Amino acid sequence: MPPAVSDAGPLIHLSQVGQLHLLRELFDVIHITRRVKEEAADTGVELGYEDARTVKAAIGEGWIIVRDVPDEVAATVELLAEDENISTTDAETLLLASMNGTENVLIDEKILSNLARMRGLKIWSTWTVLLEALGRGLVEVSDIESAIAELAERRHKLTPEQAREILEAAKLVSSKRKE
Numbered sequence: 001m002p003p004a005v006s007d008a009g010p011l012i013h014l015s016q017v018g019q020l021h022l023l024r025e026l027f028d029v030i031h032i033t034r035r036v037k038e039e040a041a042d043t044g045v046e047l048g049y050e051d052a053r054t055v056k057a058a059i060g061e062g063w064i065i066v067r068d069v070p071d072e073v074a075a076t077v078e079l080l081a082e083d084e085n086i087s088t089t090d091a092e093t094l095l096l097a098s099m100n101g102t103e104n105v106l107i108d109e110k111i112l113s114n115l116a117r118m119r120g121l122k123i124w125s126t127w128t129v130l131l132e133a134l135g136r137g138l139v140e141v142s143d144i145e146s147a148i149a150e151l152a153e154r155r156h157k158l159t160p161e162q163a164r165e166i167l168e169a170a171k172l173v174s175s176k177r178k179e
Helices: 010-014 021-026 034-047 052-061 072-085 088-100 109-118 126-135 141-153 160-178
Strands: 004-005 032-033 066-069 104-106 123-125
Touching: 004 021, 004 088, 010 021, 010 032, 010 052, 010 104, 010 126, 010 141, 021 126, 032 088, 032 141, 034 052, 034 066, 034 072, 034 088, 052 066, 072 088, 072 160, 088 109, 104 126, 109 123, 123 126, 126 141, 126 160, 141 160
Parallel strands: 004 032, 004 104, 032 066, 104 123
Antiparallel strands: none
16 A cells, blocks of 8 residues: 555545545555644644544554755745645645655645646545545445535535536546445
């Protein structure tokens, strides 16, 4: 199982639907920046969010590892963020993946996904993680249906058409798994 670098979105979303543990099944380890930790765990714990506690527990267990972006890269982070009109946190995530030689990046944001692809990285969104887990028999189609419903309630940016496409893909993956 390869390692991965993660942005906050997939950690938060998978935790919200009770499926954060799938990352442990799919990857050796998940690396995150200190800023991603603040976004996905620290701030949420302060606000009393259960999903943030789950992320913080995974960090405590050691399978999500917080990595510092070296100070000498700070100027590159700022330049990348400004040039690509992305947040400093997102720029750090991309640079951490490049610095680690990690090809797998967990990202839900479209702009960031496109930038990562341009850098030759393999993108794993919340949905590709769930579909991969389905293909490996770690979840069922009903789990993906529940995730779609749960995240819709939390105002996840998923259109009805995207939800339908994900569900169709889940049914296809499930039928192939049973063959």
